[in-house]
Amino acid sequence: MPVADEVHRLQKGTDPEARLFQKIAEQGHYAGFEPPKHSGTRQGTYATTPSGVLLASINTNDPAKMITVLRRALEKWETLPRAERLLAEDPSAVAEETRCVRAESLYPEGGLVLRVYTRDLPRSGETEFVDDWRTNAWNQDIAWFTREEARQFVPRNPAVGQVHAVPDSLMRRLARVHFVDNVRGQTIAFRDHEIEEAQLTSTVTGVDGSRVALRLEGEVRLSARGVWSVNEDHDADNPQPSERGFEGRLLGYAAWDKEQGRFVAFEMVATGTRWGATRYNFRQGDPGPAPLGIALTLAGDTPAERVAPATFWEYGWR
């Protein structure tokens, strides 16, 4: 039963789901690890019974080590009686009001949901990480727009040649939350005052029945200065003045269906320059400036694509 989930909430929460995870994690590879001597994370892969008996755990992306762990887990599973493997009470009977309310409950049905990919663009010259995972790193996220917001990407009465300015509020949110350097690891959104420019226009290039073809063009510039850690927990107690940013141009193509009231095609690329580092984005030693690419494409409707954006709290949705 494979499951992927966000660890911070699970290791800090007090609801039944989090408590069960904590019970499992405290039998595992980071059991008892707490700051300042250790990181407090419980990241990793846990093989467990539904009742919370740990079968095996590890934090690795090494396939060989993972296979060994999985085999050990299955061997232990086979030794456990059913009564020990399963919870005494049916978990589906856990009262709804005791459960955590997830961001996914606000998934924008009928809206615009985009996959967002980030990757370093090619650069020559000496780089420190030629044969390191960081050279080929990429990351992903999800961007959400409600049905009403999606409509605002399109002119009300589209005609070929018409140029429409996408509302500032939508473009500013997209830019500060999603045009970030998370290629090598998580990073934080920009603040609103750190947006120097964020504009996007849609030009109607064709109208065929209910289908409206659009060309998207824009520019962004985000810039932040302050004092923050740039090297995980190593400089957390002694952060130094830092800066970071992204400046780039956007180009995209989309198709809006007037009858369905939704986008049936959407892809956009941003290319530009990133600079700086943040605490967990592994840019220490590689602060740039250097080229960065961002690609946005229409997401599907699978459960995996309904997971909320990584920094969803920045949306301010309730």
Add this chain to the structure above:
Amino acid sequence: MTFATADAPAIPTLNERNFAELRDFISPTPDEVRWQEVRWRTTFWEAVQEGQATDRPILAWAMNGHPLTCT
């Protein structure tokens, strides 16, 4: 695509001619997303319920940031 130096990156000029190439370069390859072929449940509790109902072990991948979005 134009290559950049660390001091003065030359960003490829984004236009309709290189749009597809850049989109494909940035987006993950099929090999890079093979792990997404696994039918990952997206909440731990969903897996607990299903494991309980089917008497099967759970494999929970937990990261800072949901593994199916941004970590």
